[in-house]
Amino acid sequence: MPRFALQVEYDGAPFAGWQAQADQPSVQGALEAALARLDPGFAGRRIAAAGRTDAGVHATGQVAHADLDRDWDPFRLSEALNWHLKPAPVAILRAARVEDDFHARFSAQERRYLFRLVARRAPVTHLKGRVWQVLNPLDVDAMRAGAAHLIGRHDFTTFRSSLCQASSPVKSLDEIGIETAEVPQGTEYRFSLRARSFLHNQVRSIVGTLERVGAGSWPPARVAEALAARNRAACGPVCPPQGLYLTGVGYPRDPFA
CATH class of the missing domain: 3.30.70.580 (Pseudouridine synthase I, catalytic domain, N-terminal subdomain)
Known part of the structure; x- marks a missing residue:
């Protein structure tokens, strides 16, 4: 077989x-x-x-x-x-x-996810259903500073769904990259996350929290406080699913090589 x-x-x-x-x-x-x-x-x-x-x-x-x-x-x-x-x-x-x-x-030894967020006043047309849209530009340096608190091995209880079935909330987050690209009358923010595995809603919870930092509602240090709280109530909003993409899976030997 x-x-x-x-x-x-x-x-x-x-x-x-x-x-x-x-x-x-x-x-x-x-x-x-x-x-x-x-x-x-x-x-x-x-x-x-x-x-x-x-x-x-x-x-x-x-x-x-x-x-x-x-x-x-x-x-x-x-x-x-x-x-x-x-x-x-x-x-x-x-x-x-x-x-x-x-x-x-x-x-699998790692999973890679991409989250796409577009900030502009006009509604998206070609990217409808493919990105999360907010109205105002975000501070990318502040978001990067907030994201730095999440790199490494932590208890991510704050950033996982109450419905998560994982046996442990402890995970190692290897990378969070945030890049920008110009779109007509706005900016796209691309969040790239890499880890061996993720908890249920972890990526969407992290990006929703970082958006609050970029919008100026949270200082970057509050991300560390939310992580340390180990309490779902300390998390920022969970962003919608349409901006999230599973972009790759890593194996000891690439099965498609």
Whole structure:
């Protein structure tokens, strides 16, 4: 039973998240249905993914794996899956034959996320559903100073959802980068976060808090105070999902190399 890794891109807007649900559309459900049409022996099996993104969250570098009956040529598999996925906004960027012990979730050593925030007065049009929009420009240096307090190994209870099922709130956050780009009559702020794993709503909680710093409502030092509080009530607002993207997953050996 050959195992294949799949690099997946999707628009999260029409889905209730990655995870298959009985009564709502999901990315996992769309992909499993396409696999069952291609490989009849797959019917009834499940695929596993590196990250179970929430409703409305996008991906440009999600990784999943599937066990199939047929030993497909990887290129033909990706082409056939893209045909059967239509018209769902899901695309297989690459497929690769992997060892039986490869696991999209448990073999992963890091996940990378991007959050896109646009500040301008006029409503966004082309980026609608792809970014979080605020009206006023933000102080990027203040946000970077606030973000510096979060780098390293900490108890992130303040920055995780009350519904989080992780066994521990202690995580190591390896990187938070904040870059800017000009958009017509405004500025886009791009938050890049990297860690081995993330808690439920951790990225959106962090970005929502840093936005308060950039807006001048919080001094940067208050981020450290919120972290130390280990209390969800100390967190800033949780920003909406449409600006969040899972952009990549790192493994000891790149399955697509």
